[in-house]
Amino acid sequence: MDVVSSYAWIGWLVLILVFVIVEMLSLDFVFLMLAIGSLGGLISGLFGLPWWAQIAVAAVLSLLLLFLIRPPLLRALRRGGDPTRSNVPALLGTEGSVVQSFGGHDTGLVKLANGEVWTSRLAGDEASAPALEPGSRVTVTAIEGATAVVVPAGRQTHE
Known part of the structure; x- marks a missing residue:
């Protein structure tokens, strides 16, 4: 288990990179929130938390962002939409x-x-x-x- 704890930061970086790339293709803010949650997991690992606590931090942060930040962000983004019917x-x-x-x-x-x-x-x-x-x-x-x-x-x- 020392290997997992020692190199968890590499896994977090890979996850962040993958989530950001997928977000650039989807543009729906879901994977952006997951990437930020993964960033929280990476930072908690740098402060010395064990790998299972890093996963918990990433999961909680991702869920909070998905349910609290994403909806108002989407509303603000769509507020200036074109009301013209087509x-x-x-x-x-x-x-x-x-x-x-x-x-x-x-x-x-x-x-x-x-x-x-x-x-x-x-x-x-x-x-x-x-x-x-x-x-x-x-x-x-x-x-x-x-x-x-x-x-x-x-x-x-x-x-």
């Missing part, structure tokens, strides 16, 4: 006009306000409504794959 959420509620008529369970084409032309169909509860003719205004209520689910403008329904 992708599918940005299309929900977008208005457009019918390019190719459709109705019932048929599909047609709709040109959305952002300039994109989508294959579209009427929402389930609108399927019995009369067919929409070119130029009719519609509102997107859902996206299913590459199909925009629409209702005539002014109506808001959810499937």
Whole structure:
């Protein structure tokens, strides 16, 4: 056991290095907290604590950091995020006009306000409504794959 106690500092350095490298790849602060905990284990070893106490110090410090420091750190980091919706959420509620008529369970084409032309169909509860003719205004209520689910403008329904 003298060998373990004598060379534990090498193990701590290796762990710190591995945790820092993994943290650089993940960017989630989990492995950074583990690296700091390992640093606590290394420092406790330099003060002469036995190897099992070094592990206990590293474990306790890592857990404290993970549960007390990491959550507010993540909140502070994400506070300045871009609130702009993108992708599918940005299309929900977008208005457009019918390019190719459709109705019932048929599909047609709709040109959305952002300039994109989508294959579209009427929402389930609108399927019995009369067919929409070119130029009719519609509102997107859902996206299913590459199909925009629409209702005539002014109506808001959810499937």
